[in-house]
Amino acid sequence: xxxxxxxxxxxxxxxxxxxxxxxxxxxxxxxxxxxxxxxxxxxxxxxxxxxxxxxxxxxxxxxxxxxxxxxxxxxxxxxxxxxxxxxxxxxxxxxxxxxxxxxxxxxxxxxxxxxxxxxxxxxxxxxxxxxxxxxxxxxxxxxxxxxxxxxxxxxxxxxxxxxxxxxxxxxxxxxxxxxxxxxxxxxxxxxxxxxxxxxxxxxxxxxxxxxxxxxxxxxxxxxxxxxxxxxxxxxxxxxxxxxxxxxxxxxxxxxxxxxxxxxxxxxxxxxxxxxxxxxxxxxxxxxxxxxxxxxxxxxxxxxxxxxxxxxxxxxxxxxxxxxxxxxxxxxxxxxxxxxxxxxxxxxxxxxxxxxxxxxxxxxxxxxxxxxxxxxxxxxxxxxxxxxxxxxxxxxxxxxxxxxxxxxxxxxxxxxxxxxxxxxxxxxxxxxxxxxxxxxxxxxxxxxxxxxxxxxxxxxxxxxxxxxxxxxxxxxxxxxxxxxx
Numbered sequence: 001x002x003x004x005x006x007x008x009x010x011x012x013x014x015x016x017x018x019x020x021x022x023x024x025x026x027x028x029x030x031x032x033x034x035x036x037x038x039x040x041x042x043x044x045x046x047x048x049x050x051x052x053x054x055x056x057x058x059x060x061x062x063x064x065x066x067x068x069x070x071x072x073x074x075x076x077x078x079x080x081x082x083x084x085x086x087x088x089x090x091x092x093x094x095x096x097x098x099x100x101x102x103x104x105x106x107x108x109x110x111x112x113x114x115x116x117x118x119x120x121x122x123x124x125x126x127x128x129x130x131x132x133x134x135x136x137x138x139x140x141x142x143x144x145x146x147x148x149x150x151x152x153x154x155x156x157x158x159x160x161x162x163x164x165x166x167x168x169x170x171x172x173x174x175x176x177x178x179x180x181x182x183x184x185x186x187x188x189x190x191x192x193x194x195x196x197x198x199x200x201x202x203x204x205x206x207x208x209x210x211x212x213x214x215x216x217x218x219x220x221x222x223x224x225x226x227x228x229x230x231x232x233x234x235x236x237x238x239x240x241x242x243x244x245x246x247x248x249x250x251x252x253x254x255x256x257x258x259x260x261x262x263x264x265x266x267x268x269x270x271x272x273x274x275x276x277x278x279x280x281x282x283x284x285x286x287x288x289x290x291x292x293x294x295x296x297x298x299x300x301x302x303x304x305x306x307x308x309x310x311x312x313x314x315x316x317x318x319x320x321x322x323x324x325x326x327x328x329x330x331x332x333x334x335x336x337x338x339x340x341x342x343x344x345x346x347x348x349x350x351x352x353x354x355x356x357x358x359x360x361x362x363x364x365x366x367x368x369x370x371x372x373x374x375x376x377x378x379x380x381x382x383x384x385x386x387x388x389x390x391x392x393x394x395x396x397x398x399x400x401x402x403x404x405x406x407x408x409x410x411x412x413x414x415x416x417x418x419x420x421x422x423x424x425x426x427x428x429x430x431x432x433x434x435x436x437x438x439x440x441x442x443x444x445x446x447x448x449x450x451x452x453x454x455x456x457x458x459x460x461x462x463x464x465x466x467x468x469x470x471x472x473x474x475x476x477x478x479x480x481x482x483x484x
Contacts, residue, residue, distance in 0.1 A: 026406045044244070063229065065169055068354060069362050071233045071436070072347045080119040091346045093423050094236070098159050101244040106156045109134060123167045128178065142188075143354035151192035155245045158185035162238040162266070169355040171270050179270055186214075186240050193253060200260060202290050205273045211283065212267050213260025217296060218251045227301035227325075227448040228256040228291055232317070234308025234331070235343055235352060238266040249441035255448065258291055262313060264356035272356040275313075277371035284317035288324075296476040301325060301448045305440060308422070309333045312374065314405070319380040326384040326447030328440050331422050332393060334400040336373040341395045349395075355414055378407030384453045385412045386443055388436055390420030390427075391459075404477050415439070415458045415466075416474070434466025 066073060082090045090097055095110045102109075106126035109130045116126045161182035169174040190197045200213040218226065229250055231242045242259025243251065250257050261268050262283050264275035292299035304327040306314025311329035318327040333341065350365075350477040359365040385408060389401055398416065405414060415434070419427030424436050447453065457474045458466050 062170060062172075064360075065351075067481070068360055069347060069351045071343075072351050075303060075347050083120050083122075084118050087116050088123065091348065092236075093425055096161055096162070096425070097423070098241060101241050102156045103152075103245050104157060105152060109156060109160065113146045120167065124164045124174070124178075126480065127160050127164035127166075131157050131164060131185075134160055135181070137374040138185070138188065140190075143262070147192050151189055151194075152245060154185050154192065158182050158189060158240050159238075160383050161185060162240055165238075166236060169351055171272070175183070175270060179267060180239075182240065183267075186357070190214075195248075200290075200294075202260070202287055204286060204358055205263075208274055209271055210263055210289065211260055211273065212271075213239050213258060214242070215294065216248075216251060216257045218254050221254055221296075223290070225298035225301075226254060226256050226296055227303070228258060228294075228297045229305055229444060230258045230260065230287060230291060230317075231302050232262065232304065232306040232310035232314045233259075233265060234310050234333075235265070235349070235356065237261070237307070237310070249437045250444065253441055253445045255441075255445065256297060260266060260287060262287075264353075272358065277368070277373075278316070279311040280316045281320050284320055288317075288321055290477065299323075303327065303444050303447055305329070305444065307331050312372070315374055315377055318383055318385065319377045320383040324383045325450075326444060326453075327381070328386040328388070328443055330388045330436055330440065331424060332387060332389045332401050333375060333396045334398065334404050336375065338372050338396075339369075340397060342369055345395055363462075374404055378404050379409070381408050381410050383410060384447055385410055386415070386440075387413070388415045388424060388439065389417070390422055390424050390430070391416050391418050392420065393422045395422045399478060402471070402478070405471060411453045412455050413453065414471070414474075415456065415460065417460045418462055429460040429464060432462075433460035433466070434464075446453045 016313040025433060048477045054263075095114060099106055099110045113126045113130050117123055119441040134153050134157035138150045138157055141147075141150035141153060161178050165175055165178045165182070168178075187199075190199075196217040196219075198215045198217075200215050202213070203209070204211045231250075233239075233242060239259045239261045243257050248257070263274075263279050265274050268274075288302065291297055292304060300323070302323070303325045304314055304318055306312075306327070306329045311331065312333045314327060314329050315334075320325060335341070338353075342353065353369075354360070354362070354365050357365065359367060359368065387401060387405075389398055391398055401414070417424055417427060417433055418429040421427070424430050430436075457469050457471045459469065459474065460466055
């Protein structure tokens with residue numbers, strides 16, 4: 001990557017990464033899961049009995065999948081102990097980022113799942129049970145002519161079905177069935193939604209394969225063409241979670257949103273469209289060309305957003321399209337080789353990405369992981385570039401983001417939340433500082449409106465206040481003085 005800044009003598013300073021060294025082993029970032037070997041016909045039934053039956057046996061991962069990864073086998077017992085002790089969000093705020101788009105009416109659904117999950121194998125089953133319940137509610141609302149209530153429940157059901165796919169690391173009958181249920185529930189939501197939504201398929205990968213997505217058009221728009229954002233999610237992202245049920249930050253600002261799954265994401269896993277080190281840079285121009293061809297979209301007012309692993313893929317895409325008005329990324333994954341993500345954090349991350357990338361041999365995957373780098377990419381970025389990151393990101397140490405910024409000559413901004421973890425959570429700076437969704441949406445709108453942007457470094461302190469500094473000063477603060 002770029003040249004690193006020279007540090008002061010070792011007797012005075014200890015590098016912050018070494019000082020904190022591996023403190024968050026079981027914390028999370030983007031996506032993981034496990035395969036299911038048994039079926040649950042009574043759960044996937046369209047109309048389960050009023051009194052829920054006893055839960056079926058928890059799904060078992062196929063033995064071959066269990067043996068793919070050494071650390072997975074060694075720490076499998078520990079994973080169940082952590083889930084039982086810490087709960088469903090032991091690795092990442094999965095309830096938060098899925099409940100958020102649903103709104104408060106889904107709180108009971110997610111809290112019920114939280115209370116019933118006692119071990120890893122419970123996750124798919126309990127999400128499925130909650131999804132079936134919501135789908136049943138939606139059908140009854142629709143039969144009664146209560147279309148708004150039906151819309152809401154179909155949306156919630158779709159996200160619950162998608163979450164039930166999360167722990168399945170194989171293309172199994174359960175995974176395929178859940179994918180169909182998710183798509184069907186979302187299709188019903190689309191029929192009843194308060195804004196226009198179009199199903200999208202963009203050819204990629206040959207053999208008739210395509211990248212699936214949805215184009216959301218804002219409910220209030222004039223007669224002219226409108227700006228748009230391509231929203232790139234993370235490892236665990238599904239396209240259905242890309243736009244909120246109500247009050248979406250971008251739609252509310254008159255901006256269309258393309259929520260699309262790229263190589264390795266969501267439905268692309270069951271379609272066997274795998275990521276390589278660089279194929280997002282091939283997918284990017286195809287997706288952006290399609291978006292610019294839509295009659296409602298202004299081809300000269302398009303921006304890019306990305307979250308978690310989407311901060312890696314989004315950086316790649318931004319490097320091959322200088323027509324973009326801006327690129328905003330959150331919750332970084334910038335470490336070359338992803339060692340922290342794959343070898344230090346929860347073992348589910350690595351096993352999940354092996355599934356996403358189509359690897360069955362861990363040694364071969366380790367070689368592949370070394371190719372996941374943004375070396376030579378930052379220099380090619382010519383568009384305004386914003387990153388919002390947690391100072392104590394446990395999946396991609398912030399030092400690697402500073403390394404990347406040294407290579408970018410385009411207008412750039414870095415907003416760091418003091419003490420925050422990967423999802424920009426876990427600190428008072430994240431709680432009291434700028435709301436990440438609001439800040440992102442306003443920044444994007446300013447770029448789409450043609451407002452100029454100056455390069456600067458910003459840090460949100462524990463009281464929520466923003467302090468500006470030079471990048472050199474900020475980088476130096478990452479070292480911990482030992483002299484008194």
